[in-house]
Structure formats: structure tokens, C-alpha cells
Amino acid sequence: MKQLIEAIQSGNISAFASPAIHVYEASFTQIGSTSLVLVRTEAGKKLIAVGEGDLYDQLQGEIVDGGKAAPLSHENRLTLNKFLPYTAPQAFGTQVATMGLGDRLGIASPGHIQTIRGKDIRPVLAQQSIRELALTGRTYEDVLDAAAYAVLQEGYKDGYGADGDHLKKEEDIEYALRLGFTMLTLDCSENIDNTIESLSEAEIAAKYEQLPASLRSHYEGRYLLAAPNVPGATLAYTPEALKKDVLIYDAAINFMEAIFRKYIVTLDRAVDFEISIDETATPTSPEAHYLVANELRDRGVAIFSMAPRFCGEFQKGIDYIGDIAQFERELASHAAIAVHFEYKLSIHSGSDKFSVFPLIGQYTNGLFHIKTAGTNWLEAVRVVAKVNPSLYRRMHQYAFEHFNEATAYYHVTTDINAIVPLAEVSDADLPNYMEENNARQLLHITYGLLLQAKNADGSKQFADEFFQTLAEQEDVFAAGLRHHIGRHLELLGK
Numbered sequence: 001m002k003q004l005i006e007a008i009q010s011g012n013i014s015a016f017a018s019p020a021i022h023v024y025e026a027s028f029t030q031i032g033s034t035s036l037v038l039v040r041t042e043a044g045k046k047l048i049a050v051g052e053g054d055l056y057d058q059l060q061g062e063i064v065d066g067g068k069a070a071p072l073s074h075e076n077r078l079t080l081n082k083f084l085p086y087t088a089p090q091a092f093g094t095q096v097a098t099m100g101l102g103d104r105l106g107i108a109s110p111g112h113i114q115t116i117r118g119k120d121i122r123p124v125l126a127q128q129s130i131r132e133l134a135l136t137g138r139t140y141e142d143v144l145d146a147a148a149y150a151v152l153q154e155g156y157k158d159g160y161g162a163d164g165d166h167l168k169k170e171e172d173i174e175y176a177l178r179l180g181f182t183m184l185t186l187d188c189s190e191n192i193d194n195t196i197e198s199l200s201e202a203e204i205a206a207k208y209e210q211l212p213a214s215l216r217s218h219y220e221g222r223y224l225l226a227a228p229n230v231p232g233a234t235l236a237y238t239p240e241a242l243k244k245d246v247l248i249y250d251a252a253i254n255f256m257e258a259i260f261r262k263y264i265v266t267l268d269r270a271v272d273f274e275i276s277i278d279e280t281a282t283p284t285s286p287e288a289h290y291l292v293a294n295e296l297r298d299r300g301v302a303i304f305s306m307a308p309r310f311c312g313e314f315q316k317g318i319d320y321i322g323d324i325a326q327f328e329r330e331l332a333s334h335a336a337i338a339v340h341f342e343y344k345l346s347i348h349s350g351s352d353k354f355s356v357f358p359l360i361g362q363y364t365n366g367l368f369h370i371k372t373a374g375t376n377w378l379e380a381v382r383v384v385a386k387v388n389p390s391l392y393r394r395m396h397q398y399a400f401e402h403f404n405e406a407t408a409y410y411h412v413t414t415d416i417n418a419i420v421p422l423a424e425v426s427d428a429d430l431p432n433y434m435e436e437n438n439a440r441q442l443l444h445i446t447y448g449l450l451l452q453a454k455n456a457d458g459s460k461q462f463a464d465e466f467f468q469t470l471a472e473q474e475d476v477f478a479a480g481l482r483h484h485i486g487r488h489l490e491l492l493g494k
């Protein structure tokens with residue numbers, strides 16, 4: 001360590017070389033009289049600080065050879081945020097394309113930064129839903145810590161976001177905001193009445209008539225007397241369709257407004273407020289999208305992005321399923337509506353939707369928000385399949401045996417019996433599972449079960465070996481992300 005300390009003191013860390021210590025040269029930073037670098041040793045990653053001053057004094061660590069070796073702790077991350085503002089998340093607003101790069105493991109962000117750096121799009125590195133936290137056993141503190149240290153490690157100073165994703169409960173919104181999350185994705189699925197879809201026209205009319213007359217005349221006056229004029233959007237309301245949309249979305253619109261007034265308007269900082277109506281059984285027609293957006297604008301609710309549920313299937317970790325011509329027609333209207341109301345269209349379950357990425361880039365004019373998460377986990381699984389076949393086989397088999405349990409969390413149409421049996425696949429061919437939709441979804445939605453699985457003695461059945469493998473293959477994992485997420489960006493026109 002002494003030679004490293006001397007190299008840092010001289011500001012010439014590129015001259016330092018050691019088989020036991022990998023220095024992330026891009027992390028080298030000088031603040032006042034403190035010099036700082038992030039390194040990887042056999043014992044894991046740590047900060048090495050040299051010099052004196054507030055930053056040096058406030059970092060918690062042990063003195064080694066005249067310098068300070070500090071853990072990548074939550075407390076030290078908060079200190080770094082104070083002295084290195086670029087390590088704290090920021091809101092981006094509606095005028096720059098953004099990409100959610102959900103990292104369920106806390107080790108993918110370096111590869112994400114290497115992929116996105118220099119492109120006309122900004123990363124939301126700290127994106128996790130409460131569902132993901134529950135399944136991985138992580139906290140939002142963990143998510144922010146991992147993203148901030150990755151930003152330091154890569155010396156990335158173009159800004160990153162932190163998205164409290166698919167938040168339904170006020171306590172979760174308060175939790176994310178308290179920690180400084182800069183994006184909130186309000187999941188309105190529990191306020192959207194999907195039961196309306198199964199009613200007959202007569203039942204819908206009868207239910208609609210039970211609404212207050214003032215509410216009915218409000219909607220009828222705004223949407224039936226004249227078709228909305230949104231350049232690029234094809235919108236036509238019929239009395240029957242309007243009644244259905246009012247019954248499906250009115251309560252959700254009230255929920256959106258209530259959360260906006262209670263949590264967003266009262267903030268002393270910018271937060272990107274996203275409305276998510278994608279995780280519902282009801283596809284969002286362009287007319288329904290316009291109705292929700294128009295009501296929000298007239299209530300003074302300003303949003304950063306809206307995530308409709310598109311026609312067809314945006315399932316996890318695999319390409320679009322559906323009629324691409326219909327998707328294109330409706331996408332044109334959805335994108336035009338977003339432009340009209342001055343927010344970005346948000347594409348959830350954006351992982352691997354390669355067949356429609358060019359359309360999304362085209363119709364949004366490159367101004368969109370897209371979310372990925374599962375595909376980043378699957379790139380880690382791909383690395384394991386390549387370098388640790390025994391572990392992959394055990395994980396695959398466990399996922400197969402527990403698949404039905406995982407379908408409680410994610411909507412998929414996977415046929416696990418179509419997956420080639422492990423016994424018929426050589427070690428060399430295991431990575432090919434990541435090219436097959438059913439296997440991708442098998443390994444995708446069971447991530448929580450796999451990471452939390454325990455042996456009889458309480459030890460982790462896979463997680464420790466999984467993370468050790470990924471730590472040994474850090475560069476392979478980053479290269480895989482650069483390739484795979486790079487393909488996403490290329491097809492999106494970035």
C-alpha cells in the first residue's frame with residue numbers, strides 16, 4: 001500500500017502497478033488538500049485517501065502507510081456527496097433523453113456508465129422498484145450507494161438519476177424522497193379499475209350513470225363536443241369509449257393529483273415525476289392517454305414522463321410481442337400526446353425490445369425515457385453461464401423448480417417446458433440459454449428467489465458464489481453490458 005500512497009501523493013497513479021491492487025484511475029480526485037482514489041483488492045473495493053482537510057478527516061477508515069483506507073460505506077458515500085456533487089443524483093427534466101438502468105445487484109453501473117458516456121442520453125443508474133428491493137433484500141440506501149460509488153469509480157461527471165420506481169404507497173414515496181431520490185415513478189395500477197374491461201356496454205352505461213352529474217358533464221363537455229386537436233395524434237372519443245375510460249381512470253387521476261400536491265409541489269428541489277399506468281390489464285388507448293394527460297394539466301399537475309401500457313406485450317427481458325403495425329400507429333399518437341403536453345413518453349420493460357426501438361426513437365424524436373432492469377441481471381447470469389457452468393446449472397435448475405412462485409410478481413407467458421433440458425446442453429453451450437426467450441424469462445423473474453435462496457445451514461445457496469464470480473469477472477460483465485445495452489442505444493438512435 002505504501003507505493004500506492006506515494007503514487008497518490010505525487011499525483012502520478014498511472015505509474016503504480018501491483019498484482020494485488022487494481023486502481024480505478026478514472027476515480028482519482030483532488031479536493032483541497034485531499035487526494036482520493038478507488039481501488040480493488042482481494043478484500044474488495046475501498047477508497048484510499050491521502051493528505052489532509054475536511055474530506056480526509058470526514059471519511060471513516062483506517063490509517064495505512066500514511067494514508068486512509070476507507071470502506072465503500074453508506075456514511076462515506078454521504079461524505080463524498082457533500083464534497084463531490086457529481087456523485088449525488090440529479091433530476092433531468094423533460095429536455096434530455098434518459099435511460100433507466102436498473103441494477104438489482106449493485107455492480108452493473110460501471111458498465112452502464114462506460115456504455116452511455118458521451119451519448120445524447122443520461123443514465124438513471126439508481127433505479128429500483130419496491131418490488132425489486134423486496135425480492136433482492138436490498139434497501140434504497142444500498143441502491144444509491146452503489147450508483148454513487150460507480151460514478152466515482154468511472155469519474156463520470158455528466159450526472160445520473162435515482163428513480164424510486166413503481167411506488168404505490170405514501171410511505172415508500174416518503175422513504176425515497178427522504179434519501180434524495182430525484183425521480184419518482186408513481187404506480188397507479190391499484191387505482192385503475194380494470195374490472196370495467198369485463199363489463200358489457202349496458203353495464204358500463206349503468207355504472208357511469210351512478211357518477212355525479214357534475215363529473216359526467218365535465219368529461220362529456222371536454223371530450224365529446226369536439227375532438228382534441230393534437231398534431232400527429234389520431235383521437236376520436238365515442239360516448240361508449242369515454243364512459244369506459246372515465247370509469248377506468250378517474251380515481252387514478254385523483255390519486256395522481258393528490259400525490260403531486262402532497263409530495264412534489266412541496267419539495268424544495270427538482271424531482272422528475274413520472275406517471276406509470278403501464279402495469280395494468282388494460283392497454284392505454286391514445287384517447288385514454290390524452291384524457292389522463294389533459295385532466296392532469298388542467299389540475300396543474302406537471303409531470304416529467306408518462307408510461308402508458310402499449311398494445312401488444314412488453315414482457316420482461318424479451319422482444320416486443322404483438323402487431324408492430326398497430327404498435328406503430330398507436331405509438332405515433334402516444335408520442336404526439338407527450339409532445340403536446342410537454343413531457344417524455346416513458347417505455348417500461350424496455351429491456352430487449354429491439355424490434356420496436358427504431359420506431360420509439362423515430363416517433364419520440366429521440367426524446368424519451370426508457371427503463372431496463374431485467375436485461376442487466378441477465379447479462380450477469382450470462383457471465384456465470386460462461387465461466388462457472390456448475391453454478392449456472394444449479395441456478396437454472398432451482399429457477400425451473402421455483403418458476404411458478406415467481407410468476408406472482410411478473411406477467412410472463414413463458415413456456416418452461418419448451419426450454420432445452422440442462423442435461424442436453426454442454427457447458428460450452430450454456431450461454432445460449434440467454435438467447436432463448438423462455439430461458440431468459442425463467443432466469444429473469446426468479447432473480448429474487450435465486451439471490452435469497454439459503455442452504456439448510458442458513459448460508460446463501462447461490463448469492464455468495466454468484467457475487468464472487470462476478471467480482472472475478474468484473475471486466476467481462478462490463479464488456480457484456482457495453483455490448484448489450486449498447487445495442488439498445490444504437491437501435492434507439494443514440
Ligand SMILES: O=C(O)[C@@H](O)[C@H](O)[C@H](O)C(=O)CO
Pocket residue numbers: 102128129131132165166347348349350351371372373374
Ligand atoms: O422489475 C421491476 O420491478 C422494475 O425493473 C420494473 O419492471 C421497471 O419499471 C421496468 O420497467 C424495468 O424494465
